[in-house]
Amino acid sequence: MAKRVGIEVSVAVGEAVKLVNADVIAAYPITPQTHIVEHLAELVADAELDAEFVPVESEHSAMSVCCGAAAVGARTFTATASQGLALMHEVLFIASAMRLPVVMTVANRALSAPINIWGDHSDAMAVRDSGWIQMFVENGQEAVDNVICSFRMGEDNRVLLPVMIHLDGFALTHMIEPIIFPEKSEVDAFVPPFNPPLPLNPAKPVTMGALGPPSIYTEVKYAQDVNLRESKKVILEVWKEFGKAFGRYYSPVEKHYSEGARVLLMTMGSFSETAMVAVDKMRAEGKDVGLIKLRLWRPFPFEELREAVKDADILIVLDRAISFGGPGGPVFSEIRAALYGLDKKPKVVGFVGGLGGRDISMSGFEEMVAKGIEIARTGSTKEYEMFGVRE
């Protein structure tokens, strides 16, 4: 029987990694990811998890070790945040291009400067184009469930891609939540062993990461993009199977009172929980407002997004990152691009807020919706609205 326990989300993520029997964990501690890898180091030291824990000297090395481990066919996990993710940057692209299914949780945190250890999505958005499958989770249960799902998704021989799970620093990582843990035997049955078709193996040598000259680089990159796009089929399949096995269903775009709503709010990550309560309140007051939550970020769920917003007149998107000098927040500009070619589409209004750990409360979301409606009706010359900025 599955157990429901009160546990810190970071520790729960470590427990999920134990449940899937990870072989190699290479990590460097950084706030607010620290508790995840601390717990895993403990599990390995206490022989509760039979894995190699490599305490590397930097995140660049962490991801490099993960690449090597996944290349030989080891089930591999790491976690990082903010500056650590930035330091890994170049190796992220190698992991995805070499089809190495590392699973990584990112405890989302603002990038320096100024130094800020609190949550936002600037670290995540900076690695948007790294070729990883990426998703945002909104609570501890989702984090645990999706760590389990991610190994099955990434290691599927039709996919063979690394998976990044974004969970908000502190707002998720340091919360104590009631989380249902599946039984080890159930997880064993759900996540099959990792058997890559072309591992590093002296008996059958392969060369990974060789030169790709101009004559083939274009073909290689197109094949990579097709592969990432097509991974969506497997992602949906795994979520469906997970739902059948454990009773909790996940989808690329989650909806909350969004059917038929004229005004939609869109959020990612832990803010979705607050936004949901705010929408409940507005609904109770008779306002025609719904919420959509973008869970799957890469591959981008174009069909699901278009379907979710098809009846709306106004779509208000909250970004927790700035695209400096660009066309509004990165999520907002992608949403607008995804809808641009449609004949019937909502007016999309972009807010940037919740930066560097600044909270947006329930009343904050009500205010954002009211302001978004006003901007949609009267127009604005600004690329985006900076929510809550003191002027």
Next chain:
Amino acid sequence: MARKAAKTVKKEEELTWKDIELGCFITEPGSATRFRTGDWRSRRPIFDRSKCNPKCALCVTYCPEGCIVKDTEGYPQADLYFCKGCGICAEECRRQAITMEEEQ
């Protein structure tokens, strides 16, 4: 090359994106020997046998490409299919027996 095994008939420039092996891996060991990389060279080493005494083979040791080997008489010779023309052999030769000549 990083092509799928079943499709080796195609030349590199003819490979489509579907022909690319998983992760652009190379699955055939030693396939690099088929690629004559010496055509990058702009200079070639010329060996003067009269100065090559006592056939010390320092050039063989220093060649970063491993393309200098001794012939049947023990004199070093560069395999020009692979020599990149870096000139390290000429620099290291104690007898100045090697000179670098511009390729035409």
